[in-house]
Amino acid sequence: MTHTQFPKETFSGAFKRQKSIFQEQVEAGSQFEPETGRYHLYLSYACPWAHRTLIVRAIKNLEDVISVSFVDPIRDEKGWRFSSEGSPYFDPVNGFNYLSEAYRIMDPNYNMRVTVPVLWDKYTKQIVNNESSDIIVMLNDVFNDFTNSNLDLYPTALKSEIDEVNDYIYTKINNGVYKCGFAADQSIYDREVTHLFGALDSINDRLKEKTYLVNDTLTLADIRLFVTLIRFDVVYYTHFKTSKKHIYEYEHLWRFTKNLYHMKKIKPTVKFDEIKNHYFKTHPHINPSGIVPAGPYIIPLLND
Ligand SMILES: N[C@@H](CCC(=O)N[C@@H](CS)C(=O)NCC(=O)O)C(=O)O
CATH class of the missing domain: 1.20.1050.10 (Glutathione S-transferase Yfyf (Class Pi); Chain A, domain 2)
Structure with missing residues (x-):
């Protein structure tokens, strides 16, 4: 049984989410100085945890400060993957084929789940942090010198x-x-x-x-x-x-x-196609046919 067939965490019958293990902070005076152009986010439009970081980056006007790229919404047996140049799922930073390559740079024996989001340091070529709740606080707090936004989402x-x-x-x-x-x-x-x-x-x-x-x-x-x-x-x-x-x-x-x-x-x-494609096609243990339902037609309801 591969990890995409049945999440490891469920073997007791109840789902337990894996703890994130890369939890360094971008912080003035640390090895990870707040800088513009230095950090990159590896994300999936489908993933709610990654989505938090994409939203905070956008509403803090950090689009020119922190770059982003996206994995293919369909996770295969080797995990999150990228596609070739020209595709929306190309990795422009490292040219990785799989996100697992980033994790293996950190630890060649890494054998836990490979998750998005990942905050990547382009200068030292390493993962800074893979925990969305940390990343959104950093995006709110430490890049304020590089944005015209004075929004504080965590006063x-x-x-x-x-x-x-x-x-x-x-x-x-x-x-x-x-x-x-x-x-x-x-x-x-x-x-x-x-x-x-x-x-x-x-x-x-x-x-x-x-x-x-x-x-x-x-x-x-x-x-x-x-x-x-x-x-x-x-x-x-x-x-x-x-x-x-x-x-x-x-x-x-x-x-x-x-x-x-x-x-x-x-x-x-918010990309509903990616969200639906990801969930319905990536968990064969709960949706073995991989069929993506047609509805519900949510956009008209949201526009109501
Ligand atoms: N604690 C992490 C959880 C991230 C997470 O579970 N991401 C999912 C996607 S929604 C993932 O990458 N799963 C890959 C896997 O389980 O193999 C965070 O909040 O950043």
Whole structure:
């Protein structure tokens, strides 16, 4: 059984996400100085964790400071791959064929999962960090000398509340959908789907009289929630069997999703074709035919 057939983490029946192991920081005075043109993000448009970093880079106007490239949305038995020059999935930095080559530069015996996002240092040719929750904080905090944006998505005064909301949303929603989708028995699925919809109900209530999750200002917490909600109806509802309700049936979650989706810098980061192709074609243990469903036709609903 290869790693794309059945995630290693699921053998106990319950999905456990692997801890990221490259967690260096870009920081003034460290070996990774904040600089323009030095860092690159390896991403997938399909992946919610990578999507967080793409959104923060865009809304902080860091497009000319940090370069990006994308892996092919279909992961094969060797993992995330790139294509040849001219393809949208070409690696312009290192010319890698597989993202695993970056990980093996760090450790020739690396045998854990090869994940996106990866923050790569073009100067020293190494991975700085492969944990999205670290990368989005760095993008918010340490490149401010190189951008005209004064947006602060993680203000000091709100940090503890943002962290608290993030923990809840990560465990119950961001990772909660995977726990439903990769549950290997009915009782685990039943438990996880109950937790997931309990959390969606409660976040829907939290947003009742608010536009954003914390202090009614856009923060990292909103972006972390958005990347799961925007994938929910098109993929998770069927593929991960999170089918008690659509997000468009939740008044406040849907308003929140539409609001973020329509932001000028966020909309171009959402690629539904890539999202659908990736999930439905990359997890043969839960979708052996690899057939990608036609609907739902979400864009008209988002535009409503
Ligand atoms: N902790 C990581 C998780 C990243 C992650 O799980 N990425 C998935 C794609 S959505 C991946 O690359 N999976 C590859 C695999 O499991 O083989 C983060 O948040 O950055």
